[in-house]
Amino acid sequence: MIDSVASSIGFIVLLFFFGVGAMSVLIFRKDDKLANMWSSFFAIAGSIWGLFFAILTWASPNTIFFTVDSFAFPLLSIFFCIDKLSIFFIFVISLIALFCSIYGIGYVKHFYEKYSIGALGFFYNLFIIGMLLVVTAANGLFFLIAWEIMSVASYFLVVYDRNDRNNVNAGFLYLVMTHIGTVFIIFSFLLIYKFTGSFDFETIKSSVVVIPSSIKNIIFVMLIIGFGTKAGIVPFHIWLPSAHPAAPSHVSGLMSGVMIKTGVYMMIRFFLYILQPVPVWWGLVLLVIGSISSIIGVLYALTEHDIKRLLAYHSIENIGIILLGFGSALTFLSLNMPSLALLGFVAALFHTLNHATFKSLLFLSAGSVINETHTRNMEEYGGLIKYMPETAAFFLIGSMAISALPPFNGFFSEWLTFQSLFQGIAALDFSAKWIFIVSAGALAFTGGLALACFVKVFGVTFLARPRSQKVVHAKESLLSLRLGMGALAILSLLFGIFSGSITSVLEKVGHDIGVFRYTSSFLSISSNQHIVSGGNFASVSAPAIAVFLIAVFIIVLFATKYVVHKNQKIRMGATWDCGTDLTPRMEITATGFARSIITIFKGVLKPSIQHEIEYNDAESRYLPKSRTVTLNINDIYRIYLYEPLNKIFTILSERAKGIQIGNINVYILYIFMALFVALILMI
């Protein structure tokens, strides 16, 4: 039984669940309720099977290879390779898909009779299949098909709420950007094929030495652009803050929690596995990209007042943190320090897992809020903790986890990332050392800014008084939504408490990759989750921190309540209002909260202020009738990268217009000439 699950059959059954879910839901698309139940059932069952499969396959020592070939295409073989790295990603995908699907049961109810639930179920299941195929495909062409399934399915999910014009535009931007990325991936695959003569990852790996180093560098740059566009690294991230908010929230959770990680997966697969050995500067470039992405991501997050866009920017930040871990791993590996490389690799994987849990948690709770208030604008929230106490508690846990506060999971992966950067500072020579110093500084500042940002989000959304009537009608969400969020919140804590065990499991993932096969660990982990890095360089113990904090908290609470002045009277009163009426306008806004940080970073964020005053009497210009202040943030990458590119393309297109005369004879001449050139080239 176990053997048959942990084999190719188990994986095909996994795909089958989602496949059947996707296809059969179309039959029931006329009945919204049934379609929702049906597709959710298959998604949930498939996810549970996926977890089951991942755990059982983990125990078996062998990598699963299998081919499904009955096609007449010589280059395309449907070739799967499921090693420990793939299992890890199957696990993450299934885990997040499980809770997003449970959440989805209740969440999609508000789409009833507005849009086709059948279509949603179809693309949702297809999207998960796409991701599962991406992390298991072992053939370049097959991978590209899987990549496209994933991208196109997620595109249709982004534009699902199609009555909103913005969503359609966001979807278009996403489609364009993701295909620009795919073009770069295709180019690099073709280059690889030119030298190795194969699209099979294993064959490429065994004959990677034949690729000249200059070509390898070109491949590296193209893959960074290709996979980086999907992962959302700066400056290829522009689709991310518009696409993620547009999708339904449980899909945003999946996209932000898991889909962008497939970009990270492919980078690991190529840079650490297939293209090894690699030059030192690849890792350093990844470190620089990671630092820039994390800082830019968190700064733009601070400027946002659309709650889902803000979370999307935090995804960019966290991808940056993952790349800091992975970049240091690659650098150490090239410098022949495999133990440290393993440390960085584990940090990257751990942060991938953690970010998947807390970011989907945050997206789901944001969706729960949006579902009740019908707006994404944080300035219209306020006081929601009284209307939606459980959602607020889940969001608080997510905020603490993403801000790396112990004992939640985010802290431990950032701790590991810090350790690998610290070791780089201690061990490396001049130029590499400074890149590590800057990266560690970027990570430190990112931590501080992320904390500031989540004080802003939580405070403005859930605390104080309602800022608009929309809040007053909010109620706590349905049970299925709370189940999905609650489970992820508990996981955020558990992944923190059991950080030691998870770290040692992730080291096994590393050992399964060729380059780390005989690497001794830099960490020593005892059974009570005590992690020690590098002899006695640093150590941390999650349960000790948790128990200690909670114990002291409880003692302080009881001592204050029951020992000192027991019969103290507590009176409820209004907030001090300085003698005026207490209005929502007295509370700080999201824009106001972040304004000082924006002013400090005005070199990067380029804020602009526009005043518009309309006077009662335009002649005298006293007594303004209305006054508007428009605050705006300019995107530097749009100004300095995309607009110039746009201009160049416009000019080129203008030039190209010259050959379009409109005369059909001329076009026939073009065809003839093309044919002629092709013939000559053939000979």
Add this chain to the structure above:
Amino acid sequence: MTTIFFWIIQLILVPALSPLGIGVIRKLKAKFQNRQGANIFQPYKDLWKLFHKDEVISTDASWIFRYAPFIVFAVTIVVGFSIPLLVSFISNTVTSDILVVVYMLSIGTFFLALAGMDTGSAFGGFGSSREMTIFALAEGGLIFSLLTLGLIIGTTNLFEISGTISSSYSQSFLPILLSFSGFFIVLLSETAHFPFDNPATHLELTMIHEAMILEYSGKRLALMEWASANKLLIFISLGANLFFPWGIAHSTDIKAILVSIIVFAVKLFIFYGAIAVIESSIAKFRFFRLPDLLMISFILNGIAIGLIL
């Protein structure tokens, strides 16, 4: 047995001593202003008084506001326990890591800032905004200043740093000095002192920390005030015992411990005195000049790390 004794000392020393430090600063400031000033034990009496008062809680406040003081205070106790105070030989490998201490302090800041926003008053909101702005920019300097010492010694365990840093003092004098300057700037910013914040003001244009706790009264205000005093003592102890580790007891020898108590008291007095002098002699900076100061702290530490041999 002696170890347990020292752990208990670790647990209670910070909350027991911290109000005294505030009293010393106030007394010294009063002297600078040609005033008599209150007794140095006055902060204890203030806390006692607050603990016995009734309380008013805003109707807008949620459980965040109600429980934040306990969380903020508990964090300072745990952190106070995790840093070297009188002795360096007891070993704590679970909470004495640099990053653990820094991020545990962040928990306190997080809930303090949320509590400031919870009542929906205009003061609390901008207090939180300013606090988080300064906090975010100070984070890099704080981690890097402690990291400099960690890299010199080869461990980021605070007890081990305080136990062994004195031997590296001669060869790494410059990095330690630079990182201490960076640390001192962060100390002033994190503990709400000049030139960052004026702990004695309730003027809406300038207050930061006081703005956040403006709505508190009674026991909860007492805990908040006490926690902020604890935080000051925590930072001063870090500065005194990590950067100037002389006198700290390396063994259970009774003479060494007596010396360590006296030296610790002298060092604390110097630090509190320095803060009192700064508060009396310079003006509070304009808010948007503070980032420059914090960046200087970060850069000093960056250079310090670069200079380590």
